[in-house]
Amino acid sequence: xxxxxxxxxxxxxxxxxxxxxxxxxxxxxxxxxxxxxxxxxxxxxxxxxxxxxxxxxxxxxxxxxxxxxxxxxxxxxxxxxxxxxxxxxxxxxxxxxxxxxxxxxxxxxxxxxxxxxxxxxxxxxxxxxxxxxxxxxxxxxxxxxxxxxxxxxxxxxxxxxxxxxxxxxxxxxxxxxxxxxxxxxxxxxxxxxxxxxxxxxxxxxxxxxxxxxxxxxxxxxxxxxxx
Amino acid sequence: xxxxxxxxxxxxxxxxxxxxxxxxxxxxxxxxxxxxxxxxxxxxxxxxxxxxxxxxxxxxxxxxxxxxxxxxxxxxxxxxxxxxxxxxxxxxxxxxxxxxxxxxxxxxxxxxxxxxxxxxxxxxxxxxxxxxxxxxxxxxxxxxxxxxxxxxxxxxxxxxxxxxxxxxxxxxxxxxxxxxxxxxxxxxxxxxxxxxxxxxxxxxxxxxxxxxxxxxxxxxxxxxxxxxxxxxxxxxxxxxxxxxxxxxxxxxxxxxxxxxxxxxxxxxxxxxxxxxxxxxxxxxxxxxxxxxxxxxxxxxxxxxxxxxxxxxxxxxxxxxxxxxxxxxxxxxxxxxxxxxxxxxxxxxxxxxxxxxxxxxxxxxxxxxxxxxxxxxxxxxxxxxxxxxxxxxxxxxxxxxxxxxxxxx
Numbered sequence: 001x002x003x004x005x006x007x008x009x010x011x012x013x014x015x016x017x018x019x020x021x022x023x024x025x026x027x028x029x030x031x032x033x034x035x036x037x038x039x040x041x042x043x044x045x046x047x048x049x050x051x052x053x054x055x056x057x058x059x060x061x062x063x064x065x066x067x068x069x070x071x072x073x074x075x076x077x078x079x080x081x082x083x084x085x086x087x088x089x090x091x092x093x094x095x096x097x098x099x100x101x102x103x104x105x106x107x108x109x110x111x112x113x114x115x116x117x118x119x120x121x122x123x124x125x126x127x128x129x130x131x132x133x134x135x136x137x138x139x140x141x142x143x144x145x146x147x148x149x150x151x152x153x154x155x156x157x158x159x160x161x162x163x164x165x166x167x168x169x170x171x172x173x174x175x176x177x178x179x180x181x182x183x184x185x186x187x188x189x190x191x192x193x194x195x196x197x198x199x200x201x202x203x204x205x206x207x208x209x210x211x212x213x214x215x216x217x218x219x220x221x222x223x224x225x226x227x
Numbered sequence: 228x229x230x231x232x233x234x235x236x237x238x239x240x241x242x243x244x245x246x247x248x249x250x251x252x253x254x255x256x257x258x259x260x261x262x263x264x265x266x267x268x269x270x271x272x273x274x275x276x277x278x279x280x281x282x283x284x285x286x287x288x289x290x291x292x293x294x295x296x297x298x299x300x301x302x303x304x305x306x307x308x309x310x311x312x313x314x315x316x317x318x319x320x321x322x323x324x325x326x327x328x329x330x331x332x333x334x335x336x337x338x339x340x341x342x343x344x345x346x347x348x349x350x351x352x353x354x355x356x357x358x359x360x361x362x363x364x365x366x367x368x369x370x371x372x373x374x375x376x377x378x379x380x381x382x383x384x385x386x387x388x389x390x391x392x393x394x395x396x397x398x399x400x401x402x403x404x405x406x407x408x409x410x411x412x413x414x415x416x417x418x419x420x421x422x423x424x425x426x427x428x429x430x431x432x433x434x435x436x437x438x439x440x441x442x443x444x445x446x447x448x449x450x451x452x453x454x455x456x457x458x459x460x461x462x463x464x465x466x467x468x469x470x471x472x473x474x475x476x477x478x479x480x481x482x483x484x485x486x487x488x489x490x491x492x493x494x495x496x497x498x499x500x501x502x503x504x505x506x507x508x509x510x511x512x513x514x515x516x517x518x519x520x521x522x523x524x525x526x527x528x529x530x531x532x533x534x535x536x537x538x539x540x541x542x543x544x545x546x547x548x549x550x551x552x553x554x555x556x557x558x559x560x561x562x563x564x565x566x567x568x569x570x571x572x573x574x575x576x577x578x579x580x581x582x583x584x585x586x587x588x589x590x591x592x593x594x595x596x597x598x599x600x601x602x603x604x605x606x607x608x609x610x611x612x613x614x615x616x617x618x619x620x621x622x623x624x625x626x627x628x629x630x631x632x633x634x635x
Binding site: 045048049052054055074075078079081082083087089093095096097098102105106107109110111115118154158166 | 228229230233236237239240540541544545546547548549550551552554627628629631632
């Protein structure tokens, strides 16, 4: 799925150069379920941004399915993201003024699906996450767990090959966390690749593989066990 | 769901700042529409008045300063009546009719009245016959000229033609014609006898209302007024019904040559001031529109920038989900277009209502919606709103989608 070769990402902050990723080489095969763990500022989000085609590394190469990601134009990467990559965010990032169904419709609309198809697919996905009865509710009318489930449904809208999740359970209580991770595990079982950034060991335990990032350097954690 | 629906829903999610920013644009269009509306209908009224007046050239004593067409004979200055004969005999091209007038103040049963002496057309015919000129038309040329209400009305014997054509065919020595207001004030009607200037006069007719000073006047034969008032063979003004094209051309020069000791004024000069005021108002409306559109544009730009800042995470999320930069740009420019259209339409509606309310009160005119102002207003407002939102929209499209992540 992904091949990262000698990827380095540096930022300049007030005259100081900060290294977010340091000569990182990583291979992420198809249908992986990877947890990326590490302390704050270790470069986890930078890695996720690079994998999402949203941040060109300072050096090194990133390829997805054999295609060099950053040789594509911005618009090509945008289209790639809309069709093949799904995102799950810690704070759900639902559009507050759209209903649950309309939120799920967004990726479908952006990929040019008809209104009828959008509606059918959105209802089908909401049904899959157990929220078919909340389709017309605004995010503010839903609990945190329900909001994250709407976000999961939205992630699946265009049937992505890979899901990039940024602290997907960070804002959830224990029970809801289990529920959300069960859905992610289910999506993985569907054949999707999941790359998940998390601080939480219990959440990371759902992954099949764990990579620790410390000061921009990746370290494979060998003893990861499936939940 | 589509882009339009998203724009519409988002707009109603945060309507207050946008509608507030739109206020200046709407006010600009309102001012433009109201003033232009009043100006256009005022000009139409003037044009209509000019047409209905018939007399479009005035010959006045040289010392007279003209303030109002209808009171052109109310200045106390006189000139010899002989000027009328000179003009009639000169047969100048373009002169269709002459209407000399002399005004004197009198009273009827202690009610003050302005008695206006007028010369009926029959007097000109008699004079032409007496001088053996054998004219088909008593004055002017018979070459055929523009047909006006004056020369059409002059052909009838109806005394009411005075109200529209400023001339009358026949008028007896002891006949008077009353304006509508004066007749009501005197309680007089057709056939009544009224004591005027020490003699008894019979009311020949009561004129239909004209909305002018003529409504409060009494008209009698010029020579009767001259004799009874002791003014002698003089007049205050000679109204000339002239062909429009001649009045604008050589006629004035010819009149000045014929009557060098007079002041020649065209009706165009009389209404020039009003037309100039209208022109000034029209130009001012564009200035108001420009200023308010600039203020509105700045306001919209400011609110749009704030909107972009407020929606950074939302925009980043959309971009992460596959929204292109052009989609984001369209989202903001589409919103601006909607606001501009609303501002233009709102301004047009409010401006037309303002004009409809103020027009009759300020200028006595009735206005109607002018569709061309709707087009101008909406286009101007939309262009300003879109132009003002262009940079904020580009800023939104240039946002880094990485900001959607938790610690970004």
